Amino acid sequence: MADLGAFRAEVRAWLTENCSASMRTPMPEAETVWGGRNETFVNPDSKPWLERMAERGWTCPTWPTEYGGGGLSYDEDKVLQQEMRRIQARPPLQSFGIWMLGPALLEFASEAQKREHLPRIVRGEIRWCQGYSEPGAGSDLAGLKTRAEDRGDHYLVNGSKIWTSYADQADWIFCLVRTDPDAPKHEGISFLLFDMTSAGVSVSPIRLISGASPFCQTFFDDVKVPKQNLVGEVNKGWTIAKRLLQHERQMISGIGGASALGGSGRAVEDVAKEYLGEQAGRIADPALRRNVAAHRINDLAFQLSLARAADEAKAGTSDGNLASMFKYYGSEQNKRKFELMLEIMGSRSLGWEGGAFSERELGTTRQWLRSKGNSIEGGTSEVQLNVIAKRVLGLPD
Numbered sequence: 001m002a003d004l005g006a007f008r009a010e011v012r013a014w015l016t017e018n019c020s021a022s023m024r025t026p027m028p029e030a031e032t033v034w035g036g037r038n039e040t041f042v043n044p045d046s047k048p049w050l051e052r053m054a055e056r057g058w059t060c061p062t063w064p065t066e067y068g069g070g071g072l073s074y075d076e077d078k079v080l081q082q083e084m085r086r087i088q089a090r091p092p093l094q095s096f097g098i099w100m101l102g103p104a105l106l107e108f109a110s111e112a113q114k115r116e117h118l119p120r121i122v123r124g125e126i127r128w129c130q131g132y133s134e135p136g137a138g139s140d141l142a143g144l145k146t147r148a149e150d151r152g153d154h155y156l157v158n159g160s161k162i163w164t165s166y167a168d169q170a171d172w173i174f175c176l177v178r179t180d181p182d183a184p185k186h187e188g189i190s191f192l193l194f195d196m197t198s199a200g201v202s203v204s205p206i207r208l209i210s211g212a213s214p215f216c217q218t219f220f221d222d223v224k225v226p227k228q229n230l231v232g233e234v235n236k237g238w239t240i241a242k243r244l245l246q247h248e249r250q251m252i253s254g255i256g257g258a259s260a261l262g263g264s265g266r267a268v269e270d271v272a273k274e275y276l277g278e279q280a281g282r283i284a285d286p287a288l289r290r291n292v293a294a295h296r297i298n299d300l301a302f303q304l305s306l307a308r309a310a311d312e313a314k315a316g317t318s319d320g321n322l323a324s325m326f327k328y329y330g331s332e333q334n335k336r337k338f339e340l341m342l343e344i345m346g347s348r349s350l351g352w353e354g355g356a357f358s359e360r361e362l363g364t365t366r367q368w369l370r371s372k373g374n375s376i377e378g379g380t381s382e383v384q385l386n387v388i389a390k391r392v393l394g395l396p397d
């Protein structure tokens, strides 16, 4: 405990020195830093903030130091997160590399692959996208058809992926491909990494209901991928694919875990007081006050459950399939939050564009629409319920 106390003091002093005032404010979506070759750093202060955090390995606090990570214990990482929250420090980097690929590489990649890719993820130099879903393979992911043919020193990849988030901005893709079309469907899949600038890769953006185009259909025409970019064994990629999905589901449950915050990063009750008025410090509308209170209580219970599961994972007693429970609950909770925000804001939540509505109001409308995707991305809510029934509760098919 004494060590942790000293660590907390060190973190606090370091943050005071290195986290500038503008990095201690709620982050507008446009200022999110995703890293990669195309990052423009809309807020110039976010560049030194990322560089300083990456230098300490604190963009990936618990990854081993030999791969650029912070080498922190679980408890030290908790302290770091608490201290960052205390000053409302922005996350320096959002990254599929951090949330999904990195943990899978740590478990399954060769030493050379870890040394090549992990430090670049830590520093935010390479932005990754996820090539899993295909036009005919979503929930039935193992039905994927993108082919990778063995051509001696390389694979020749042909096919297409769909709903590839940020494929148009990503530098590299982690991709599921079929390497044995004659094997049972789960057994002929491999896990490949390749550069999105490779000859034969093209992308076509798809517009979402929220008006943004954050995802694409991605096409591969005779893309040559060096053999050393295969992670794990050939035809054994399904195990890696499933583990990565657990990391993705954990990350999405975090969206629900932050559900107490309204669209603008403000607490839901503060937004309610602004739109509905206050009576003796309480939200004036009694019915909505009850709904906000119920939502906050569910948030707190959920956050405690996430913390308990994290402790169990640390103790090695956790079941990876719990990620499906949290993914299910977190995404449903996030959707409920935005429904509640709409009830609170009334007609102020119905703007699409134009000067009659504030940026924050317009942002909330679009985030409400975007939240609908939470129960689809990373595996639908129905699919999570199937996993929970089968793998957590042990119910028969």
Ligand SMILES: Cc1cc2nc3c(=O)[nH]c(=O)nc-3n(C[C@H](O)[C@H](O)[C@H](O)COP(=O)(O)OP(=O)(O)OC[C@H]3O[C@@H](n4cnc5c(N)ncnc54)[C@H](O)[C@@H]3O)c2cc1C
Pocket (backbone or CB within 6 Å): 129, 130, 131, 132, 133, 134, 137, 138, 139, 140, 161, 162, 163, 164, 165, 166, 215, 373, 374, 376, 377, 378, 379, 380, 381, 382, 383, 386
């Ligand atoms: C915002 C967003 C971002 C995404 N980003 C990516 C990405 O970066 N990379 C990527 O590869 N994919 C991505 N996806 C795709 C996502 O993983 C798929 O949409 C999802 O797995 C569902 O597949 P599908 O769309 O083909 O729907 P389908 O599988 O066709 O499902 C249609 C409906 O049938 C239901 N259903 C299907 N099978 C069952 C079953 N066995 N039991 C009960 N109900 C069932 C589903 O729940 C759903 O309601 C993203 C999706 C969204 C919405």
